[in-house]
Amino acid sequence: MPGSAHVRLENVVKRFGEVRAVAGVSLDIARRSLTTILGPSGCGKTTILRLIAGFLEADEGDILIDGASQRGLPPYLRKTSTVFQEYALFPHMSVFDNVAYGLRLRRLPRATVAEKVRHTLSLLKLDGLEGRFPRELSGGQQQRVALARSLIVEPEVLLMDEPLSNLDAKLRVSVRTEIREIQQRVGITTLYVTHDQEEALAISDTIAVMREGRVMQVGTPRDIYERPADPFVAAFVGQVNLLRARVEEDGLRIGPLRLPVPPEATPVEPGRDAILALRPEAIRIGAGPAGGDGLTGQVVSRTYLGTTVRYRIELVGQSLTVDDHDPAGKPLLHGQVVVSFDPSRIRLWPASPEMLQQMEERT
């Protein structure tokens, strides 16, 4: 049944003393998908992984794999396998022995073990490293050995706990591509935990964004980035400008500025305060001042980044980040500028006091 829920979390709660590390999470993980739990540190994402692996037992709720409750099952009886953040390779075993470990526990014939290890190592481009010890491998190789050790036992569900956090930035990009390729080739249901939004966007079929023990939004990478459910998700995934606005009958008011927006684009009823989110790349910028439908702002600072120029612009007392892509050959802007954007790129939520306070803290 491709597409159906392979792993299901039903109202899972996990407390550590007074703290509710996981505060009622329900989540479906589709078969053969790569689902990412994305969130800042301390949001409970690793706890969820440990609950599924069986290293922790949920206080409330249930975890189902293939519809079967995992309650009370110890880790060694669950059909999950974990790739640990620090790899946890056995330092006293060679690469071969590390990878063969799970098979030997299952008492497979020696020849079968050797054959499967060879196959798995070549799948992960580790041929020729059988006799090495973990300390003799590079970070990326250790990572792949950890993945091989988990994959070889053919788990129903592969769990990955920030597997790239011990690699340097360049390697992270190539290894994450490899992980995605292998996951798709093997077709294994994978739950991937990370705090890196770019990583999550790059490799996931589905992303669940978590905050303070709760799932804030579940969706495809495009959903999450383009239609964030709330300002937190918008701010956590990618760069975003959050502005205070007021909804009126025929548009929005940002300070003294009026912005014509068709009423159907605003889920907030007229007369209420709202928070407006706009991605830096959705804003066009040009030399000003000018009339028309553009808004006039003032350049506060600019950072030349090669592929883009990032401007910080003051717009009626609020700060706005604008990315000008492909600046080659164009003059750098200063002083008064005109900014404009497609109203359909705006996201709008009713402003709650809590949200406004968070915005204050961000600026």
Add this chain to the structure above:
Amino acid sequence: MAKATTARAWTDALLVRRLTVDPLGLGAIILVVGLLAVFVLFPVVRVLAQPGPAEWMRLLTNPRWLRLSGNTLLIATLSTVSAVALGFLFAYATSRPDVPLRRFFKLVAILPLVSPPFMGGLAFILLFGRRGLVTYSLLGLRSDIYGWHGLWMVQTLAFFPIAYLTLAGVLRRINPTLEYAAQDLGAHGFRLFRTVTLPLATPGLVSAALLVGIYTLSDFGNPMLVGGAFKVLATETYTQVTGWGDLGMASALSAALLLPSLVLFALQRYWLEGRSYTTVTGKGSFADPLPTPGPVRWALFAGCGLVAVVLLATYAVVFVGAFAKTWGVNWRPTLENFEYTVFRGRQLWNSIRFAGIAALAGSVFAVVAAFLIHRKRFPGRVVADFAAVLPAALPGTLIGVGYILAFNTPPLTLTGTGTIIVAAMLFRTIPVGYRAAVAGLSQIAPSIEEGAADLGARPLRTLWDVTLPLIRSAFTSALVFTFIRSMNTLSAVIFLVSPGNVVASASILALAEHGDWGQASAMAASLMSAVFLVLLLFRLLTGGRMRLFEL
């Protein structure tokens, strides 16, 4: 080759020139190197040079000495194996957070380290000796149980804490995530233990065995007390000196003990280095070890509990013996035993005095030596480093005989003084403080010191402001350790005591040899209490910040 030598000589000359700019540093280096040469290297050389060809031949051919060597190896091997097994039991049990009474077991396991190592021997005699509580009073046996069986048991209990300390450190540094990973792949129970935990602890086990081996090879007090006709090299060395006045043969015997000790020491220090799997892997999200399965938990508890009961019983027996009129005959409680030994004699006070001076002077010396040898460059620092760690491999009897030989004649006539006892205590324990200080120093990047110098601090000022505060913990642990070891030491000082300078440990042995069990017990109980009181005092003075023996 010639080029390298020239370059070497040139840099040496340069180093020496730099040192002359800093006369205080140069003076300190000469003093430290000189003291190490005189009090560590010279006595060893004297021992090795003393025996003539005839004595070396006798050592190798005479069946009596061969049998003694065999005895020594036998008891050392047996005790080491059992002590490491017990040490592992305690280390493993106390590393599991869910084993009941683990804090109590941690305390019990370090008790023998703080008390005289021959406490067990004394208790054993009181329980199973000719007038023993069990053998004579309860069972009415008139048997002689002195021999290797008893010695084995006593040595196991006396030295398992050394294995425990080593293994506790190793087990604590094993990343718990490895056990998670094994379980995740399908391993559990004994299989997990055998395939992951045990192999990871193996370098620690070897290291612990080598360390315990050094102690059991050269221990003197317990074989003297409970060995009976079962003689070992250490006790025979003593007999040769006191009974026959044969320093040549005594030297040959202690030299025979030196060889295996040095081999164990070299293996432990150089071969095992870098073979540990317990490298720190940085942050780990899986901090807590897995829960221990119920039956295992209770088996660990029962094992440790049994040992704890036996150990505490030995202490109880000695303390009861101290208050009994005549052990095994007249059980009337009395303070007479304390009267004769502790209150009228000066032995206990001597112990405290000498050990206190040795501890203070030794810790300062250790820290200064570590600083000079590892921070200054001067020719001969490799030899100095070797001399500072060598005493850890030297049998106490060898130090005793060596000091007699080295300091019996001018220019340094020290025999018969308190100074020689203090020196023996101090230099015997130097490696502990020295290594602690070196470890502390290695955590301080030279750039920190350079930073201070850059801001205008003179060398001494840098040492005082920056380096010393950072290695203070090394200093205090050296202080405490040297004091405890010196209070309890027997094998070296037994050769060096003279009337008026007798220390408590030596007097316990003398009293026990005369069969004055009550007085021996009173002295042992007082010695142990004195150590505890000083430790307590020190803890109060340092505001409870002192950490000792992993507690």
